Amino acid sequence: YFILQATKLSEEQRPVLLAPVLSRGWAIVENRDAIFKNYKFENFQQAFAFMSYVALNAEKMGHHPEWFNVYNRVDITLTTHDCSGLSDRDLQLAGIADEAAGHFV
Amino acid sequence: YFILQATKLSEEQRPVLLAPVLSRGWAIVENRDAIFKNYKFENFQQAFAFMSYVALNAEKMGHHPEWFNVYNRVDITLTTHDCSGLSDRDLQLAGIADEAAGHFV
Numbered sequence: 594y595f596i597l598q599a600t601k602l603s604e605e606q607r608p609v610l611l612a613p614v615l616s617r618g619w620a621i622v623e624n625r626d627a628i629f630k631n632y633k634f635e636n637f638q639q640a641f642a643f644m645s646y647v648a649l650n651a652e653k654m655g656h657h658p659e660w661f662n663v664y665n666r667v668d669i670t671l672t673t674h675d676c677s678g679l680s681d682r683d684l685q686l687a688g689i690a691d692e693a694a695g696h697f698v
Numbered sequence: 699y700f701i702l703q704a705t706k707l708s709e710e711q712r713p714v715l716l717a718p719v720l721s722r723g724w725a726i727v728e729n730r731d732a733i734f735k736n737y738k739f740e741n742f743q744q745a746f747a748f749m750s751y752v753a754l755n756a757e758k759m760g761h762h763p764e765w766f767n768v769y770n771r772v773d774i775t776l777t778t779h780d781c782s783g784l785s786d787r788d789l790q791l792a793g794i795a796d797e798a799a800g801h802f803v
Contacts, residue, residue: 652743657768658768659766662763663762664762
């Protein structure tokens with residue numbers, strides 16, 4: 594298989610495609626074309642199980658998060674280095690992360 | 699099993715017990731009683747395999763890292779919240795992390 598080059602979201606796409614993501618608790622990062630979200634779980638086991646789920650999918654997509662973890666907290670920032678900004682891959686990975694987190698609610 | 703309360707390193711223990719850890723590339727964090735180290739791997743697979751190894755051991759010890767990852771990079775900070783500073787658990791977890799990273803050299 595091969596991975597296509599990521600394409601930055603166009604000005605027309607941005608409001609339409611970002612709206613559902615922002616409504617799920619993601620926020621636009623200041624001074625950077627990126628989105629972030631903080632997740633809080635019950636404990637480290639859940640946080641790392643979440644991270645493992647996201648990691649396997651990220652590797653499969655060839656698109657990886659920037660993330661910080663301490664105990665039950667995971668802070669994720671998504672952006673696409675290939676196109677220096679947000680691409681559909683970030684939206685897809687955001688969806689995967691929210692889906693994964695949903696298993697622990 | 700049960701986990702004993704962590705004890706902060708004493709002033710006598712610090713230079714002796716920290717020396718080997720510092721010689722392995724760990725550094726003292728400024729304005730905080732903590733140590734940190736940056737690891738760089740070949741790719742995300744290796745970085746996350748490293749994190750998984752550390753995570754399983756951290757959970758077993760009941761002592762967890764603060765860490766940041768992006769692609770092949772993992773930055774770890776260790777400190778012990780129970781005793782508001784460095785304890786022998788941090789030194790032990792630093793040893794485990796270095797051992798894990800050694801598998802990828």
